[in-house]
Amino acid sequence: MKFTAEHDQFRKVVRDVVENQINPYVDEWEAAGIFPAHELFPKLAAVGALGLEYSEDMGGQGADHSFTVVLGEELGRADCAGIPMAIAVQTSMATPAIAEFGSTDLQQRYLAPALRGELVAAIAVSEPDAGSDVAGIRTKAVRDGDSWVITGRKMWITNGTQADWLCLLARTVEPGQEPEGGYSGMSLIVVPTNTPGFSVGRKIEKMGNRSSDTAELVFDEVRVPVGNVIGEAGRGFQQQMAQFQIERLMGAYMAVSGARRAIDRTIDYLRVREAFGKPLLANQVIQYRLAELIAEVDVVREFCYAAADKVVAGEDATRMATVAKLKAGRLVREVADAAVQYHGGMGYAEDLWVARYYRDARLVSVGGGADEVMLRIITMLEGMGKR
Ligand SMILES: Cc1cc2nc3c(=O)[nH]c(=O)nc-3n(C[C@H](O)[C@H](O)[C@H](O)COP(=O)(O)OP(=O)(O)OC[C@H]3O[C@@H](n4cnc5c(N)ncnc54)[C@H](O)[C@@H]3O)c2cc1C
Structure with missing residues (x-):
């Protein structure tokens, strides 16, 4: 790059x-x-x-x-x-x-x-009973003349209480038919949130990322025009999967630069905080730990850049995006843990940036596909597992 x-x-x-x-x-x-x-x-x-x-x-x-x-x-x-x-x-x-x-x-x-x-806008895929396994979603859009009538619930939706429209993943079915199972028969549908029958069930109180509103959404016979389906009906899962690589890379870019900033701020703190007659940063054991983390940030950042080059070249970056998301998630957890440790009590207090960083960092390994989902993709790419 x-x-x-x-x-x-x-x-x-x-x-x-x-x-x-x-x-x-x-x-x-x-x-x-x-x-x-x-x-x-x-x-x-x-x-x-x-x-x-x-x-x-x-x-x-x-x-x-x-x-x-x-x-x-x-x-x-x-x-x-x-x-x-x-x-x-x-x-x-x-x-x-x-x-x-x-x-x-x-x-x-x-x-x-x-x-x-x-x-x-918000993206509404996850449900109370289906997160990692998208094939488990149950929200249904039943065709009624020129409309889809949507019923179901979505969970963990970012921007959920203030979104004007949702990109919703639902199972689209013709009247009288049962939804297809598995990865078939899903569609992405634009749902304006001022449509009757739509409501915010609740705003979810979270450990971190607190400034972002996350909501459970309720669809009670929400009627939208048939033309609100994005692209071809029934192809929603595939369309959603296609965009996961960019979403995951974006998560990794943010996590990596945030991690480097957290390390730099920790170094600044350790330069001035003294114990046993010298700055904490003078302890080689701390220097080496920070150097190790800096090295790991360098590696994941360069990997992200290589993945981005693939995207720019129009090549499939699924594997690299998956690895980048996995490694960035694991790395920020380590960096956050070190930041708390080296700030001592101040790392545990709300006075400084550290406690928030620790809480926020934990999400990277869960949101947008948990670490295990990334590992599952890698096993499939390596021919070890199947869908
Ligand atoms: C703050 C926040 C914001 C979010 N924003 C959105 C959003 O805007 N839109 C949206 O659609 N979703 C959103 N999500 C949902 C997020 O994508 C899911 O939480 C995530 O995919 C995990 O799904 P789940 O919570 O249902 O966990 P589950 O699927 O119940 O999994 C629980 C845990 O089990 C483990 N696990 C899962 N599968 C396997 C496996 N095959 N093998 C081994 N272990 C496994 C993993 O450790 C996983 O964390 C958000 C979540 C959070 C917390």
Whole structure:
């Protein structure tokens, strides 16, 4: 991955938004359990951060994936992981399917305003009884004339209490028929949240990523036009899988840059904190542990760059995205643990950044596919397991 002056310029403007429009408000938004997406997203759109890889006729920037790397790295430097995650949902999880497979009408009504930051989007795949195993979803959309009538529940939905529309994965069925099982018969459907029958069941209180609202959503005979299906009905699972590599890479870019920042902040602290008559950083055992973590960050970052190069070249990066997500998730847990350890009591207090980082970091190994799901994909790619 080679960054140019154009990347540097983009990095600068995103850093400016993070430092001036996000970080000063993080404490307030973490305490509130939500951030004002409708106020923040237009600011990100103004610097071209919401539609990087989307074509200009849809309102995007027409940039290649290398700019998404920069976006992820800069968002990873925020003082929390919740808001970066919510932004990544808007840029890389709720919108790719509609951009790639959606009709021009859906793109104009839902995608373009999302890229301008006017409409907030969410991706609604997980359910109370189905997370890792997407084939277990039960939310159903039954055809009734020109409409789909949707019934079911979705769980853990980021931006869930403030989204204007959802990219919903449901089992689409003709009247009187039973849903197909397994990975067949699912469709991605755009559901505006002002449709009668839709409601937020509850906002979920979480250990970390608290500034991001996460919700359980209820669909009680929610009626949307047949044309709200994204692309071909019945292909939703495959469309969803296709976008997982970018979602997982984005998660890894953010995690890696956040980890490096956490190490740097820990070093700054250890330089001035003294024990036994010298700065804590003077202890070689601590230096070596931090050096080890820095080395691991370097390795995962370079791996992420190689994966990004594959995406830029239009090649399949499934395997690399899977490995990057797995390794980034494991690494941030180690970095967060070291940060708490070396800050001593202050690592356990809410006074500094460390406790929040520790809580937030834990999500990387669970959200967007747990570590075991990444390992499962690798076993399948290696011919050891099957679906
Ligand atoms: C803060 C947050 C935000 C989220 N945002 C969204 C969102 O916007 N949209 C959305 O659709 N979903 C979202 N999710 C859901 C997330 O993707 C799921 O939580 C995740 O995929 C795991 O699913 P699950 O929670 O149902 O865990 P389960 O599927 O119940 O799995 C529990 C654990 O079992 C283990 N496990 C699972 N499968 C295997 C296996 N085959 N072999 C061995 N071990 C295994 C893993 O350790 C896993 O963590 C979010 C979750 C959180 C916590």
